[in-house]
Amino acid sequence: MKKNVNFGRVAKISAACAAIAMLGLTGCNDKKQAAAKPEDNTIRIEGAFRGEEEARFQEIVKIFNEQNPQFHVTYEGSPDFEVQIQVETQANTPPDIAAIPQPGTMKRFADAGWLKPLDPEVVAAIDSNYAAVWKELGSYKGQTYGIFHRVNAKSFVWYNKKEWAKRGYSIPKTWEELRALEDKMVADGVTPWTVGFESAAATGWPGTDWLEDLMLRTAGPDVYDKWVNHEIKFNDPAVEKALEYCGEIFLNDKYVYGGSANIVSMNYGDSIKPLFENPPKAMMNRQGNFITGFMQQEIQDNLEENVGVFALPGVDERWGTPVLGGGDQFVAFTDKPGVKEFMKFLTTWDACAPWARIGGALFPHKNQNFNDYGNSLEREIARVLVNASVFRFDASDLMPTEVGSGSFWTGMVNYVTKAEDAKTCLKVIDETWPQ
Structure with a gap:
């Protein structure tokens, strides 16, 4: 549960920052730059999904790659993602796309100029496939940066x-x-x-x-x-x-x-x-x-x-x-070919249905097939989530x-x-x- 790891998260961040200070950012950057030389058609995604969640998201990536053979999307999960993404952005070696679990992080990155506003075509897909509240949560200072995918609900x-x-x-x-x-x-x-x-x-x-x-x-x-x-x-x-x-x-x-x-x-x-x-x-x-x-x-x-x-x-x-909960919004650090296509793909039910069938995840998409959820309980919760005109992230986490x-x-x-x-x-x- 997210709330139970707050203390551990703080400890990890402190330890990571100390390690960075000891090693020096230059050496860290050199290693990252040496490792980050993808082919032009490779789209790198990073996030906090690991274990079963990573396996389920990899199935989503696989579908995209099969439908779009001109691109090759890869995903890497990390237990220290929130520290890692900070280091990578400061070193100018971010992934092409990241799944950010906190709205505040998106706003900080957008304020620093690290994020690319979503392509108008992707924004139009959000307008078609989501209630207005989800666009609002993914926007900052008049620009839309985030697409919500897997979410959770508490109410x-x-x-x-x-x-x-x-x-x-x-x-x-x-x-x-x-x-x-x-x-x-x-x-x-x-x-x-x-x-x-x-x-x-x-x-x-x-x-x-x-x-x-x-x-x-x-x-x-x-x-x-x-x-x-x-x-x-x-x-x-x-x-x-x-x-x-x-x-x-x-x-x-x-x-x-x-x-x-x-x-x-x-x-x-x-x-x-x-x-x-x-x-x-x-x-x-x-x-x-x-x-x-x-x-x-x-x-x-x-x-x-x-x-x-x-x-x-x-x-x-x-x-x-109203619905209280949390979720992961995908943001783009580059606008290379394939980024727009994958971000638009995330707005579709094809990018959600395989995970919904397995269970353990909810999705806010308006154009979803509730029958794809594995049981009636998740179907009912998903309906409430989709129909909610008010959704907010957990206040204590913010x-x-x-x-x-x-x-x-x-x-x-x-x-x-x-x-x-x-x-x-x-x-x-x-x-x-x-x-």
Whole structure:
């Protein structure tokens, strides 16, 4: 999970920078230049896909190469990609294309003049095949630089399909309907939610996702963006309001399995399991599309029969049902022949379908065949993603490390344990924002 590697990422970056300083950039550059002499028809792509993800993306590359024999696309994944790409750009030896996981990195590279704006033909394909929000996320200062391909989504509620059918529960479409359902569950003698914040050194990150989801639903995307960039204080009234929505659930012992005291000690991955015990200990769990991998094996063996999922309902109808998540955007460092063709290829469903069939990935393309997804759960999540008019990246991943993977995590822990109230919690986090 991305959030759990933040500390490791910082350590890797520090170690890499120290190594670069010791070796000297000149020697490093000489080696890179010696290795980077591709043929004119070779298009080099680099990114963070490794292991199974790399194998799946290589299948996408293979399709392009078979359809376009005049070009030869290669892909190289690296565990230290975020450091590597910084070094390569500064040494003027970047790949032709890179898959960038953070919107901020794209903007920094574009600001430095390292990126090539997308060809008008590719931009037209984005306009045809994506909702406007994806073009906005890939644009900077009036130019479009990024194409989104594989993405992930977090704003989902999971439930025990058989148990809900037995009890006659219906999927809530609005926040008020969700509140009514919670009260009905309590009246029926069952617990609405199971929530887990525990994640070793990263304990607290699931709470940040909750608050981010409620910020999008109560304050809207524009205020959310200002919050991420500290254009409003972390303890702005809009943030406090969103946190109080979270508190309606977190701080109500009738609503949370084990009571609020259990939230910090329950592991985020284990928090899905009470839904599928016999009898179930809770009715709902809010988490990203990765959570199916933490369900009991017998549940995973027949997901479609056992598991239901719906989007966390919206609060303000102005913003519909926002989706929180992340994704990789492909950017171009060169405009050599083949780059435009591959970038345009990424906008098509042909560049996505093989991965969708295997599973474990979502795609935002409007012109996609939902039947290509391997199960009904991924099909439903993909539909929500495609139809969302508001999509935003995980806020804590975009904030300074001191906050996003530091005081924000601990602040959510202090809030659910009632060590701090909403005002105090948010004020303390705001005070840690670097000046």
